[in-house]
Amino acid sequence: xxxxxxxxxxxxxxxxxxxxxxxxxxxxxxxxxxxxxxxxxxxxxxxxxxxxxxxxxxxxxxxxxxxxxxxxxxxxxxxxxxxxxxxxxxxxxxxxxxxxxxxxxxxxxxxxxxxxxxxxxxxxxxxxxxxxxxxxxxxxxxxxxxxxxxxxxxxxxxxxxxxxxxxxxxxxxxxxxxxxxxxxxxxxxxxxxxxxxxxxxxxxxxxxxxxxxxxxxxxxxxxxxxxxxxxxxxxxxxxxxxxxxxxxxxxxxxxxxxxxxxxxxxxxxxxxxxxxxxxxxxxxxxxxxxxxxxxxxxxxxxxxxxxxxxxxxxxxxxxxxxxxxxxxxxxxxxxxxxxxxxxxxxxxxxxxx
Amino acid sequence: xxxxxxxxxxxxxxxxxxxxxxxxxxxxxxxxxxxxxxxxxxxxxxxxxxxxxxxxxxxxxxxxxxxxxxxxxxxxxxxxxxxxxxxxxxxxxxxxxxxxxxxxxxxxxxxxxxxxxxxxxxxxxxxxxxxxxxxxxxxxxxxxxxxxxxxxxxxxxxxxxxxxxxxxxxxxxxxxxxxxxxxxxxxxxxxxxxxxxxxxxxxxxxxxxxxxxxxxxxxxxxxxxxxxxxxxxxxxxxxxxxxxxxxxxxxxxxxxxxxxxxxxxxxxxxxxxxxxxxxxxxxxxxxxxxxxxxxxxxxxxxxxxxxxxxxxxxxxxxxxxxxxxxxxxxxxxxxxxxxxxxxxxxxxxxxxxxxxxxxxxxxxxxxxxxxxxxxxxxxxxxxxxxxxxxxxxx
Numbered sequence: 001x002x003x004x005x006x007x008x009x010x011x012x013x014x015x016x017x018x019x020x021x022x023x024x025x026x027x028x029x030x031x032x033x034x035x036x037x038x039x040x041x042x043x044x045x046x047x048x049x050x051x052x053x054x055x056x057x058x059x060x061x062x063x064x065x066x067x068x069x070x071x072x073x074x075x076x077x078x079x080x081x082x083x084x085x086x087x088x089x090x091x092x093x094x095x096x097x098x099x100x101x102x103x104x105x106x107x108x109x110x111x112x113x114x115x116x117x118x119x120x121x122x123x124x125x126x127x128x129x130x131x132x133x134x135x136x137x138x139x140x141x142x143x144x145x146x147x148x149x150x151x152x153x154x155x156x157x158x159x160x161x162x163x164x165x166x167x168x169x170x171x172x173x174x175x176x177x178x179x180x181x182x183x184x185x186x187x188x189x190x191x192x193x194x195x196x197x198x199x200x201x202x203x204x205x206x207x208x209x210x211x212x213x214x215x216x217x218x219x220x221x222x223x224x225x226x227x228x229x230x231x232x233x234x235x236x237x238x239x240x241x242x243x244x245x246x247x248x249x250x251x252x253x254x255x256x257x258x259x260x261x262x263x264x265x266x267x268x269x270x271x272x273x274x275x276x277x278x279x280x281x282x283x284x285x286x287x288x289x290x291x292x293x294x295x296x297x298x299x300x301x302x303x304x305x306x307x308x309x310x311x312x313x314x315x316x317x318x319x320x321x322x323x324x325x326x327x328x329x330x331x332x333x334x335x336x337x338x339x340x341x342x343x344x345x346x347x348x349x350x351x352x353x
Numbered sequence: 354x355x356x357x358x359x360x361x362x363x364x365x366x367x368x369x370x371x372x373x374x375x376x377x378x379x380x381x382x383x384x385x386x387x388x389x390x391x392x393x394x395x396x397x398x399x400x401x402x403x404x405x406x407x408x409x410x411x412x413x414x415x416x417x418x419x420x421x422x423x424x425x426x427x428x429x430x431x432x433x434x435x436x437x438x439x440x441x442x443x444x445x446x447x448x449x450x451x452x453x454x455x456x457x458x459x460x461x462x463x464x465x466x467x468x469x470x471x472x473x474x475x476x477x478x479x480x481x482x483x484x485x486x487x488x489x490x491x492x493x494x495x496x497x498x499x500x501x502x503x504x505x506x507x508x509x510x511x512x513x514x515x516x517x518x519x520x521x522x523x524x525x526x527x528x529x530x531x532x533x534x535x536x537x538x539x540x541x542x543x544x545x546x547x548x549x550x551x552x553x554x555x556x557x558x559x560x561x562x563x564x565x566x567x568x569x570x571x572x573x574x575x576x577x578x579x580x581x582x583x584x585x586x587x588x589x590x591x592x593x594x595x596x597x598x599x600x601x602x603x604x605x606x607x608x609x610x611x612x613x614x615x616x617x618x619x620x621x622x623x624x625x626x627x628x629x630x631x632x633x634x635x636x637x638x639x640x641x642x643x644x645x646x647x648x649x650x651x652x653x654x655x656x657x658x659x660x661x662x663x664x665x666x667x668x669x670x671x672x673x674x675x676x677x678x679x680x681x682x683x684x685x686x687x688x689x690x691x692x693x694x695x696x697x698x699x700x701x702x703x704x705x706x707x708x709x710x711x712x713x714x715x716x717x718x719x720x721x722x723x724x725x726x727x728x729x730x731x732x733x734x735x736x737x738x739x740x741x742x743x744x745x746x747x
Binding site: 031032033036037040085088089091092149152153160161162163165166169238241242243244245246247248249284285288291292306307310 | 406407409411439441442446447448449451452455456458459460473476477479480481484485496497498501502539540541542544545546549569571
C-alpha cells in the first residue's frame with residue numbers, strides 16, 4: 001500500500017507538470033480565441049465543482065449560485081477599477097466616497113470577492129437551510145434574485161443597471177487554470193475529510209446522519225458557505241475575463257447553465273464536473289458551425305438557423321436524463337486507484353495465462 | 354440480464370449521438386476548409402456581425418440583421434471584391450458576446466465588425482476588438498460607456514444623453530411644460546440613462562423643483578397602478594417614461610385609463626407594433642426616434658424604404674433595420690475611403706466620418722466615435738405613428 005501511495009504521489013506531480021507545461025506552451029502558442037475559451041471553461045469548472053459540493057455532495061438543491069457570482073463579480077470590479085474610470089463611469093450618481101479611491105491588485109481582490117460572497121452565503125444559509133428539497137430551491141432562487149435586484153438599485157455603489165466597465169483585463173491561462181486547480185485540490189481535500197464524510201452522510205440519509213452525531217445544520221451551512229465562496233471567486237474571474245459587469249448577466253438562467261454542467265458531469269463527481277464544464281464550453285463554440293449556412297455534400301443548401309446549438313444541447317440533456325441518469329461520471333471520480341487497479345488486474349491475468 | 358441490455362441500449366444511443374455530432378462536425382469542418390482555401394486568394398472582404406439572435410434580446414437583434422442583410426444584397430462589393438457577411442449569435446449573454454467577437458477576429462479573420470443590439474453586450478465585445486485592433490460599428494447600443502476609452506468602437510445611433518436632452522427640450526419648448534414626472538425601469542440601463550439626462554436638462558431649464566416625481570418599476574412588471582397613482586397626485590405637466598415597448602405599452606394605456614391626460618414622452622424603443630397596439634385609441638404620446646418614413650432625411654432613406662418593402666413585404670419598417678443598414682454602408686464607405694481592407698486603416702477612415710448620408714440621417718462621428726445626427730420626434734395619432742418634428746444636433 002505504501003508503494004501505491006508513492007506511485008500516486010509521483011503520478012500527481014507528473015500530471016501537474018504536464019498541465020503546467022501545457023499552460024506554458026498554450027500561453028504563447030494558442031490564439032487569443034482558444035485562450036479565451038479555455039479561460040471560460042476554467043471559470044465554469046470552478047462554478048461546476050462548487051455547485052456540486054452543495055448539490056452533489058451535501059444533497060442540497062440550491063439554485064442561488066448566480067447571486068453569489070454576482071456579488072463576487074461586483075466586489076472584484078469595484079476593488080480593482082482605477083479611481084479615474086470610476087469617476088467617469090458613475091455618471092448618474094457618484095460612487096460612495098469610501099470606495100472612490102480604492103484600487104487593489106487582482107489577486108487580493110479575487111480573494112476578497114470570495115470572502116464577501118461567503119459572508120452572504122453564510123447569512124442567507126442560516127434562514128434558508130432550515131428548508132429542504134424543492135422549498136430550499138425556491139428560497140435560494142429567491143435570494144439570488146434579491147441580490148440581483150439590490151445590486152440594480154444601489155446605484156451609488158454598483159452603478160445600477162448601467163453596469164461597470166474598464167475592469168482590468170486578465171488574459172493569462174495561469175490565473176484562471178491556476179485558481180481552478182487550487183479549487184479542485186481544496187474541494188478534494190474537503191470531501192475526503194471529516195467534513196466531507198459528514199456532507200455525504202447528510203446527502204444519503206439525514207436522519208441516520210443525525211443519529212450518528214453529525215450536526216446537520218452547521219454542516220449544511222458550512223457546505224453552503226464554501227460553495228458561495230468559490231462561486232464568488234468564479235464571479236470575480238468572470239469580471240476580469242469580460243472586463244465589464246452588469247446585473248442582467250446574473251439572471252437565474254445562469255444558474256441553470258451551471259446545473260446543466262453538474263448534471264451532465266454527474267452529481268457527486270468533481271472530475272465529472274470539470275470534464276463536463278470543459279466539454280460544454282468548447283462544444284458551445286464548436287457547434288456554432290451548425291448555425292452557419294453550409295452545403296451538405298453539394299446537394300442541399302442549408303440556411304443558418306440561430307439557436308440550433310441549443311437544440312442539440314437540449315436533446316443531449318434529454319438523452320442523459322432519460323437513459324444515463326447518473327451523468328458522465330456518476331458518483332465516481334477519475335483517480336489513480338481506478339487506473340492502477342486496472343493495470344494490476346491486467347498484469348495478473350497476463351501472469352496466470 | 355436487464356442491466357446488460359440496458360447498457361447496450363445506452364451504448365447504442367450514445368453512438369448515434371456521437372455519430373450525428375461527428376457528421377455535423379465534419380460538415381462544418383469541410384465547409385471551413387473550403388473557406389480557408391478561398392482566403393489566400395483574398396477575393397472576399399469579411400464583415401463580422403455579432404447580434405443577439407436568441408435569448409432575451411433576440412427580437413432587436415433579428416431586426417438589425419435583416420437591415421444588414423438587405424444592405425449586403427444591395428451593395429455586395431467593395432474595392433472590387435465581394436463582401437461576405439459572417440453572422441454569429443451572442444445568445445444575449447455577455448460571455449458569449451466576448452467569445453463571438455474573439456471568434457470573428459481570430460478564426461474568421463474579419464476586417465470590420467458590426468454589432469450589437471444591447472449596450473451591455475457591446476461592452477463585453479468592445480475590449481476584445483480593441484485588443485486586436487479591429488474596428489467595430491455599433492447599430493443601437495445607446496449607453497455612453499460603450500465607446501468610452503475605446504478608439505475602435507463607433508456607433509451610428511445617437512446616445513442616451515442626446516435623446517434625453519432632446520425630449521426635455523421638446524417638453525419645455527413645444528409642449529410648454531414647467532413640471533415633469535419620470536417613470537423609469539430600474540433594470541434597463543437604457544431607461545435609467547435616458548431618465549437621468551432628461552432630468553438634468555429639465556432641471557437646468559425649469560429649476561430644481563421641476564421634477565415632481567421619479568418612480569421606478571422593474572422589467573416584466575404588469576401592474577403600474579401604484580406608480581401612476583403617485584404620479585397623478587403630483588400633477589405634472591408631462592410624464593417621461595422611457596423603457597421597453599411591452600411594459601411601456603401597458604403603462605401608457607393604464608395611465609390614460611386612470612385619467613392622466615398630460616402628454617407622455619418616451620424613447621426610440623417605443624417604435625414597435627406591440628407598443629402601438631396597446632395605445633391605438635390614445636393621443637398625446639410622443640417619442641424620439643432615428644428616422645421617419647414620411648419625411649425621408651436623405652436620399653439613402655428613400656432607397657432603404659423602397660428596398661425594405663420589396664425584401665420584406667409583410668414587415669413594418671423599423672429603426673433597428675435602418676440602423677443595421679447604415680452600419681453596413683458606413684463600413685463600406687470607410688473601406689473605400691481608406692482604399693484598403695486593413696483594419697487600422699478602416700478605423701482611421703471611420704474616425705474621420707463627416708456628413709455621411711445614411712438611411713437614418715446625416716451622420717458625423719465625434720471624437721468619442723459617437724454619432725451626432727438629427728433626431729425625429731413622432732407621436733401616436735389615429736392609431737398610427739405620425740411624424741411630428743425634427744431636432745438637429747447643436
